Amino acid sequence: MALRLELLKKQYVGPDGSAVPVIDVPEFSLGDSEQVALVGGSGTGKTTLLHLIAGILTPDSGRIIFSGTGDGEANVGESDIAALSEGQRDVFRGRNLGYIFQSHHLLPGFTALENVLLGMSFTHRAADPAWAKSLLKEVGLGERLHYKPAKLSVGQQQRVAVARALANRPKLVLADEPTGALDPKTAQQVLALVRKLCDEVKASLLLVSHDPAIVEQLPRRVSLAELNRASMV
Numbered sequence: 510m511a512l513r514l515e516l517l518k519k520q521y522v523g524p525d526g527s528a529v530p531v532i533d534v535p536e537f538s539l540g541d542s543e544q545v546a547l548v549g550g551s552g553t554g555k556t557t558l559l560h561l562i563a564g565i566l567t568p569d570s571g572r573i574i575f576s577g578t579g580d581g582e583a584n585v586g587e588s589d590i591a592a593l594s595e596g597q598r599d600v601f602r603g604r605n606l607g608y609i610f611q612s613h614h615l616l617p618g619f620t621a622l623e624n625v626l627l628g629m630s631f632t633h634r635a636a637d638p639a640w641a642k643s644l645l646k647e648v649g650l651g652e653r654l655h656y657k658p659a660k661l662s663v664g665q666q667q668r669v670a671v672a673r674a675l676a677n678r679p680k681l682v683l684a685d686e687p688t689g690a691l692d693p694k695t696a697q698q699v700l701a702l703v704r705k706l707c708d709e710v711k712a713s714l715l716l717v718s719h720d721p722a723i724v725e726q727l728p729r730r731v732s733l734a735e736l737n738r739a740s741m742v
């Protein structure tokens with residue numbers, strides 16, 4: 510699934526009531542199955558941009574257009590997520606997007622397998638335990654299916670989060686500093702897993718990182734400062 514941003518603007522209201530422009534992106538495109546690193550300094554709007562693309566936030570103006578699907582199953586044609594209602598955005602996100610956070614956000618009361626199955630329960634597909642198990646095996650946790658997060662290492666927890674993000678076979682994976690909490694070796698392993706699984710399900714990948722060792726692995730690198738006119742303010 511390809512993504513195109515057009516004339517996208519978002520501002521927040523500062524503590525004194527003044528407008529704080531954070532995103533002003535005239536144009537950005539991400540191709541079908543393309544893998545891109547998004548880089549930028551702290552506070553420049555990277556998370557805000559991912560939240561806009563995911564429909565968690567809505568822009569003040571502009572369009573966030575998804576086109577095609579790649580699998581022919583639920584062809585989105587051209588959908589502007591910014592023009593959908595909140596409920597429609599939730600459905601669209603559940604069907605088409607996977608989101609990986611810096612810290613894993615797993616549900617502590619549920620096992621690794623249950624957390625991955627929960628990633629499927631918000632979609633149109635029935636939960637698929639065989640696919641959930643095979644994802645956990647692929648991320649090296651085949652022997653830890655029934656462990657709860659507290660009994661997993663930080664790197665293992667993040668691998669569960671990767672499996673969960675891929676559980677509904679998304680068309681686009683948004684990853685916000687997915688390796689930020691990991692040591693360099695584990696970070697490379699998790700990055701390799703994210704990229705391999707995206708390739709397998711033919712998902713595009715937009716990955717935010719400030720770590721040069723991570724960023725240099727991606728075939729295309731984009732600087733938010735170059736995309737974003739708001740960062741010049």
Ligand SMILES: Nc1ncnc2c1ncn2[C@@H]1O[C@H](COP(=O)(O)OP(=O)(O)OP(=O)(O)O)[C@@H](O)[C@H]1O
Pocket residue numbers: 521522523529531549550551552553554555556557558
């Ligand atoms: N709800 C909010 N209200 C007002 N300002 C906000 C709000 N959320 C974020 N901001 C401001 O928007 C700017 C961008 O924040 P954002 O979290 O998108 O940056 P980031 O590039 O992801 O930063 P980091 O790399 O440090 O996580 C920051 O200056 C922040 O203070």
